Amino acid sequence: MAIKITLGNSKGGVGKTTTTCLLAISLAKHFNQRVLVVDFDAQADATDFLMRTFQVNKDLTNHLSIFDAIKSPKRSQEAVLVLDDNLHLLPSGEELSGLDLLLLEKGVFGKFEAGLYLDLVIQQIEHEYDFILFDVPPTSNIQNINAIVASDYYIGVMMTQAKSYRQMAGFLKESEKTAASARESKYGYEGAELLGILMYLENKKSNIDFTVISAALETYGDAILYSRVYERERVKRYDLIPPNPNKFDQHDKKIFAMYDSLAHEILMRVGKVSATEPKLRIQQLLDLAADSLNRDEYNTLAAAFDAAQFYRDDATEARDFTAAQLATVLRDIFENAPAQKRRTYIHRILDWLQTDEDLKSLQHVFA
Ligand SMILES: Nc1ncnc2c1ncn2[C@@H]1O[C@H](COP(=O)(O)OP(=O)(O)OP(=O)(O)O)[C@@H](O)[C@H]1O
Ligand SMILES: [Mg+2]
Numbered sequence: 001m002a003i004k005i006t007l008g009n010s011k012g013g014v015g016k017t018t019t020t021c022l023l024a025i026s027l028a029k030h031f032n033q034r035v036l037v038v039d040f041d042a043q044a045d046a047t048d049f050l051m052r053t054f055q056v057n058k059d060l061t062n063h064l065s066i067f068d069a070i071k072s073p074k075r076s077q078e079a080v081l082v083l084d085d086n087l088h089l090l091p092s093g094e095e096l097s098g099l100d101l102l103l104l105e106k107g108v109f110g111k112f113e114a115g116l117y118l119d120l121v122i123q124q125i126e127h128e129y130d131f132i133l134f135d136v137p138p139t140s141n142i143q144n145i146n147a148i149v150a151s152d153y154y155i156g157v158m159m160t161q162a163k164s165y166r167q168m169a170g171f172l173k174e175s176e177k178t179a180a181s182a183r184e185s186k187y188g189y190e191g192a193e194l195l196g197i198l199m200y201l202e203n204k205k206s207n208i209d210f211t212v213i214s215a216a217l218e219t220y221g222d223a224i225l226y227s228r229v230y231e232r233e234r235v236k237r238y239d240l241i242p243p244n245p246n247k248f249d250q251h252d253k254k255i256f257a258m259y260d261s262l263a264h265e266i267l268m269r270v271g272k273v274s275a276t277e278p279k280l281r282i283q284q285l286l287d288l289a290a291d292s293l294n295r296d297e298y299n300t301l302a303a304a305f306d307a308a309q310f311y312r313d314d315a316t317e318a319r320d321f322t323a324a325q326l327a328t329v330l331r332d333i334f335e336n337a338p339a340q341k342r343r344t345y346i347h348r349i350l351d352w353l354q355t356d357e358d359l360k361s362l363q364h365v366f367a
Contacts, residue, residue, distance in 0.1 A: 001126060002036070002122075002127075002130060002132045003130065003131050003152055003270050004126070004131075004132040004133075004134070004151045004153070005151055005153045005155060005195060005266070006133075006136060006147040006148055006150075006151045006153075006154045006192070007020050007023075007133065007134070007154070007198075008136050008147070008155070008156065008171055009138075009157045009158060009164065009167055009168060010138065010167050010171045010174070011159070011163065011164055011167040012138030014157045014159045015157060015200050015229060016135065016136070017041070017045040017049065018238070019157060019198065019259070019262075020133050020135045021037065021046055021135075022259040023133065023259050023262055024087060025053070025087065025243075025256075025259070026259040026260050026262070026263040027263045027266075027267075028084060028085075028086035029084070030256070030260050030263065031260075032086065033130040033131050033267075034086050034088075034129045034131070035086060035087050035088070035129060035130065035131045035133065036080070036087075036125070036131070036132045036133070037050060037087070037088070037089050037090070037133050038066060038089075038090040038118075038132060038133070038134045039066060039090060039092035039135050040092060040096070040134050040135060041092055041096070041136055041137040041143065042092060042093070042094055042095075043092075044091065044096075046089070046135040047060075047091040049238070049242065051081075051089070052242045053083075053244075053245065054083040054084055054245070060093060063079070063081070063091065065090075065091050065093045065095065065096070066079065066091065066092050066118075066121070067092070067093065067096045067098065067099065069090065070102070070120075070121060071102065073120040073121050073123075073124055076090075076121045076124040077124060077125055080125065084245070088128075088129075090125075099142060099143065100142060103117070103142065112181050112182075112185055114145070115142070115146050115149045115182075116146070116149060117146055118134075118143075118146035118147060118150045119150040122150045130272075134151060144174070144175075148175050148178040148179060148182075149182050149189065151192040152190075152192055152193070153192055153193055153195035153270070154175050154192050154193075154194060155195050155196055155197070155198055155225075155266075156168050156194070156196075156198065157197075157198050157200055158197055158199055159202060160199060160212040160213060161212065162212060164212075165212055165215065165216060168197065168216075175192065176194075179191035179192045195269055196223055196265070196266075197220050197223050197224050198227070198228070199213060199224065199225070199229070200230075200231070201230050201231065214299070214302055217302070226261075227258070229258055229259075229262070232254075232258075234251045234252070234254075234255050235255055243256075297346065300350065301350065304350050304353050304354075329363060333349070348365045348366070349362070351365075352365055
């Protein structure tokens, strides 16, 4: 059975579609997973992006879309477009905006049953895949409800803006509500669970980002994914010139390092790869340190770690180590540190974070 995931947030333009598509490419091409992207947005951005990326020049006028599949689930398989060996697409189109009307005609509008239609489609084809990713529209509506009903998990995509923070709360609440209705219904659903919250960082020099990240960590704790998506010119450029998944240049490789980290973390969270691999667990490190710190020190360290992780793409590259190596070293330092020494260690780490030195020099500090 496929693992089905919806990426959402009730706000528009937070990079849901881009993240869904690049994550799908990463899972399929770099982690050898069989992936289906279901474009469940009438804007058809994912359809457009993926078709351009994989140079599928098919005219979709006479091809079945997700809307046709909703109308006759038995034809779902016919609607699937092959983009690459491991990556398939259930395309969308404008006609999907007629979904409300269709549900009205079927007499289910406003009832829980209106949320079951996407799942009927997925049931027909899910055995073919390891992952199914749903791309949904920005506003909370019947599409989102259908996607959550059909999903095992949802991921909230959160921009580091105060507004997005509030909207995240709305998205989580609505998703929980839908999942609860599914669980309590007579249809035997387990109900989708929150898999994690993905931070989308707009401006790496902004203090607002730090403030929002700290607040989000406090509210959502472990739900915050350690993988983050940074705003990058290259990704914007993909709107015009899509990546070539079979021939990445240096810039594409850097971009995919972000989405590969996300793919890897998702594989860990759903139990498909071992969770013992080194990973950046800033929150865990902070928890370990918390007992020895007063509030100010804790906040300083949290901000410093955030900054370090924040800059990690550039910093780690310049300093010639990976984020995972850094995480391992930090974790070892804390695990082996006697309580009375933690505070001293933290100050050494703070000092080190502000230098340009490589990872070995950090180990020297504690030798
Ligand atoms: N990591 C990134 N760096 C830079 N630009 C990005 C990044 N991710 C997405 N974008 C850009 O942000 C814009 C909005 O992205 P996208 O369409 O993925 O958002 P969305 O949340 O799906 O929007 P909607 O709510 O309208 O569906 C696009 O122009 C996209 O190229
Ligand atoms: Mg979108």
